Each structure stands twice: as C-alpha cells, then as structure tokens.
Amino acid sequence: MRWSGLRAMTTATAILVTAGSPAVGTAQTGGVREVSATERGVIPLQTRLRYTTMVVLPDGEEILDVLCGDRDFWVISATHNIAHVKPARAGAETNLNLVTSSGAIYSFMLTEKSSPPDIKVYVQSEEGVPAGKPKYYSAAQVEALEAQIEELQAAARDQARHAEEAIAAYRQEYPARLQFPYGQPKYEKPFFVRSMWHDGEFTYLKTDATELPALYELKDGKPSVVNFQVREGTYVVPKVLDRGYLALGNQRFTFEQQER
Missing domain, CATH: 2.60.40.1080 (Immunoglobulin-like)
Structure with a gap:
C-alpha cells in the first residue's frame, strides 16, 4: 500500500515536469x-x-x-x-x-x-524604394577588380611583346623575300622608272614621274587595267604582275618577268 502511494506520487511529479517544460x-x-x-x-x-x-x-x-x-x-x-x-x-x-x-x-x-x-x-x-547601384565596394571586391586589371594588363603586355617579336621577325625575314625579276629598267621620260620588284604578294615600281600613268596587266595577250596606290613615289600593286605596261598618252613602258 505504501509502495503504491509512492508510485502514484512519482508519476504525478513526472507529468507536472513534462507539462511545464517549454x-x-x-x-x-x-x-x-x-x-x-x-x-x-x-x-x-x-x-x-x-x-x-x-x-x-x-x-x-x-x-x-x-x-x-x-x-x-x-x-x-x-x-x-x-x-x-x-x-x-x-x-x-x-x-x-x-x-x-x-x-x-x-x-x-x-x-x-x-x-x-x-x-x-x-x-x-x-517599400517603393528601388535598389540602386552599389556606391561602395568591399576590400575583397576591390582586390578582385585589381586582380582582373592586372591580368588584363599582363595579357596586353604579352600581346604587345608578341607583336614586337612578329614585327622584328618580319623585318629580318622581309629582305630575303624581295625579288627583282623584271631586270634593270631604262630611266626614260615620261615614266622615269628607277626599279621594279615584288615580294611574293605585291609588285612595286619606283618612279620619279610627275604625271601619273595608267597601269595594265597582260594576260593571254589582252590588257586589263590594274589599280595601284602611290606611296612616296612608289607604285604599289596588290598582286604579283607577270607582264604589263605603263601608259601615258601614246607612250608605253613595258615590263616582264625574266626569271621564272
């Protein structure tokens, strides 16, 4: 009987503790x-x-x-x-x-x-206030931006160096590409041609002429007008010419590659 009462009291206490715990x-x-x-x-x-x-x-x-x-x-x-x-x-x-x-x-x-x-x-x-662009930046953001700028600058320096190396190599190689298969031209008026050559891509005519002539290319015996640019007394043709002539009125200066 005494044991039963103690069990009942313990059970009641446990219920109270459980209920009171948040x-x-x-x-x-x-x-x-x-x-x-x-x-x-x-x-x-x-x-x-x-x-x-x-x-x-x-x-x-x-x-x-x-x-x-x-x-x-x-x-x-x-x-x-x-x-x-x-x-x-x-x-x-x-x-x-x-x-x-x-x-x-x-x-x-x-x-x-x-x-x-x-x-x-x-x-x-x-509410009603739109989010604006950042006015300030954290140190980490600034460091990341500086790192990106440094990478871009390094890439630009590399590209500039490669360009300089390519130009130097081209200048060193270019003289070997020059060919003079047209022979020594006669320095006669009105064309006054001093020399003629090509580099495998362009044809050049160095002249002291005061009047600009027309330039023709001969293919299969038929002439066709060729456009060219003048740079400090040098006619620059954007192709390699095999045969052709300069024309000024009724006068002509003919040329032809002699070495093939």
Missing part, C-alpha cells in the same frame, strides 16, 4: 521577427546576456562597415548581409549603424534586458 522550437520561433527599415528610422533590438542576436539585411546587401557606440560591452561581427550582436554587460545600451555597399545605412538601438531577446531579426527594405 519546447525549444517554440522559444526560437518567438524570438524571430521581421522589421521594415526606413531612411530615417531606428530599429530597436532586444538582447540578453549569453544570447546572440542575428540581424539579416535584405538580399543583395553587403555590410562594409560596422559602427557601434560602445565597443567595450558589445561584441559585433558582420559578413555579407548578416550581423551578429552580443551584449557583454547587463543593462548595456548603445546604438549600431551598418553601412552597406548600396549606400544604405541601417540604424539600430541595442538594449540588454532579462526579458526574452530577439534571436533573429529580418530587416526588409522600405
């Missing part, structure tokens, strides 16, 4: 809230010793600077768009400003009390 999920849910930030508003944060309050700013924000009125009794850290706030003294009060890359400044009033604290606070942007 669920952890409920306590966490109670510490979560959403607030709307305004340009001139200050958001109150309720903190508590041995608790950390997480502040989540809108997506896309990047916290660049943390300004706290009392660094001695408040431990604050920030990364990306999340800040963690933890008091180090009972009854401590101070203000907090979070400066972001968009140029927005989020202001908070921090208070430590024994009442239930804010565990997680989601900050929403002011």
